[in-house]
């Protein structure tokens with residue numbers, strides 16, 4: 325995803341995408357409808373499947389073990405095949421979108437979006453997505469010698485996918501609520517981007533929006549997971565998400581609070597980022613981005629560095645995010 329250094333340096337403590345207007349610093353700092361006072365013992369848990377943090381962790385590790393999933397690499401091809409077979413094994417109706425995208429530097433990227441439907445006939449649909457590709461350069465690493473190497477993408481990519489694979493496993497075993505369908509979208513070519521060029525990011529999602537996997541496909545809402553596995557994660561509401569769906573943001577942060585994750589899910593606006601949710605919002609699908617942001621300090625410090633590896637990944641963080649989502653899906 326894109327970070328704007330000029331605005332970050334301005335002292336606002338916000339990552340802003342290019343071309344956007346400033347917003348009041350107090351904007352959205354209060355949830356509008358979430359009830360943060362519900363104690364966890366009052367939460368109805370009956371019928372809500374148990375998200376397994378260790379299983380999610382293993383799904384993250386499995387991806388990282390393939391090596392950096394950079395488009396055009398053998399690790400990318402093999403990991404993609406494994407993601408398809410894992411989603412099929414969970415019972416999802418899987419569609420693959422293969423395409424050659426052109427990166428900002430002219431590189432043709434052999435890319436693949438992987439889409440899995442659960443309860444495919446239901447009309448009301450929730451889209452859950454994460455990117456599965458890795459950035460080809462650790463260009464934020466403090467060691468210049470490492471900046472041309474690809475990242476492992478344990479947090480930046482694999483963490484969100486790991487949570488979604490565990491949710492897929494649960495959906496295969498536990499019927500979704502009547503009339504509710506869930507689609508999991510693993511998008512490619514998110515992270516081959518460059519500063520000052522918004523179009524160079526989220527290329528797989530943009531392709532997905534312009535080339536529907538099904539005629540008239542339009543989920544009622546979407547939730548993007550990005551960098552949801554770090555030991556020290558905090559999740560602030562993201563600005564474009566709040567603009568697109570304050571109701572969904574409020575509900576997710578309220579569930580997190582009710583489950584006792586209020587120290588991780590901070591009910592305030594933290595950042596404004598260009599990420600995979602933006603093309604979906606532009607296409608009329610209200611989508612929120614749950615992403616790790618350290619208020620006043622930017623992204624996870626290992627972001628786009630050689631240290632974005634399994635040492636940084638916590639099953640507890642993955643579990644917290646996954647539990648919030650199971651409660652939202654099966655509520």
Ligand SMILES: [Zn+2]
Nearest residue numbers: 325459480515
């Ligand atoms: Zn990234």
